[in-house]
Amino acid sequence: DAGVIQSPRHEVTEMGQEVTLRCKPISGHDYLFWYRQTMMRGLELLIYFNNNVPIDDSGMPEDRFSAKMPNASFSTLKIQPSEPRDSAVYFCASSLFDRLSGYTFGSGTRLTVV
Amino acid sequence: DQQVKQNSPSLSVQEGRISILNCDYTNSMFDYFLWYKKYPAEGPTFLISISSIKDKNEDGRFTVFLNKSAKHLSLHIVPSQPGDSAVYFCAASAFNNDMRFGAGTRLTVKP
Numbered sequence: 001d002a003g004v005i006q007s008p009r010h011e012v013t014e015m016g017q018e019v020t021l022r023c024k025p026i027s028g029h030d031y032l033f034w035y036r037q038t039m040m041r042g043l044e045l046l047i048y049f050n051n052n053v054p055i056d057d058s059g060m061p062e063d064r065f066s067a068k069m070p071n072a073s074f075s076t077l078k079i080q081p082s083e084p085r086d087s088a089v090y091f092c093a094s095s096l097f098d099r100l101s102g103y104t105f106g107s108g109t110r111l112t113v114v
Numbered sequence: 115d116q117q118v119k120q121n122s123p124s125l126s127v128q129e130g131r132i133s134i135l136n137c138d139y140t141n142s143m144f145d146y147f148l149w150y151k152k153y154p155a156e157g158p159t160f161l162i163s164i165s166s167i168k169d170k171n172e173d174g175r176f177t178v179f180l181n182k183s184a185k186h187l188s189l190h191i192v193p194s195q196p197g198d199s200a201v202y203f204c205a206a207s208a209f210n211n212d213m214r215f216g217a218g219t220r221l222t223v224k225p
Contacts, residue, residue, distance in 0.1 A: 031211055033212065033213075035215075041217075042116075042203075042216065042217035042218060043158075045213070045215075050211070055210075055212075056210075056212060091157050099163075099165075099207055099211060100165060101163070102150070102160030102163060102205075103160065104160070105157030105159070107156055107157050108155075
């Protein structure tokens with residue numbers, strides 16, 4: 001298995017533009033998580049899905065952020081409109097419900113909003 | 115609200131010596147604890163875990179200790195190697211499967 005695949009690896013966009021981050025989880029994993037890493041706040045959980053259903057989106061910072069999981073092999077995180085303070089590294093992770101085995105993270109998308 | 119805290123942003127040790135990374139948590143509902151290692155430009159990778167029914171778990175050079183009464187856990191690396199240089203994240207979860215992470219500690223192992 002190629003692991004969790006995120007695209008793009010880097011994204012530079014202008015303030016006000018729409019940004020879409022993509023994630024392909026590991027086949028067979030029924031949990032998918034979106035995290036954001038910043039210097040100030042570390043790794044923050046934004047939202048997670050179980051069997052393609054959003055379970056907890058309380059970490060989504062505001063209505064400009066939305067996430068979807070239309071099927072078991074694909075998820076998107078969208079920011080519209082983007083702002084400079086959204087600049088961060090966004091990680092996607094997937095797992096089974098085995099709380100001792102942890103998550104498998106993708107390599108992340110570094111987003112820069114100018 | 116930081117429920118998982120790593121108060122040391124960095125740690126430097128000599129190769130061959132012990133590295134001790136510390137983590138505190140505030141949520142008494144947490145019952146699974148994990149450590150992740152992260153290299154630059156990569157995602158975090160799972161290292162070792164422990165459930166609250168144990169106070170120690172060992173995997174090769176890595177040992178995690180859990181002190182539930184103090185709400186404290188630590189990761190010991192013995193002996194430390196230059197390849198262990200990375201950012202280490204402590205994480206915890208409650209009854210569900212979502213994890214809360216600490217801010218990370220950057221470990222540097224000097225040859």
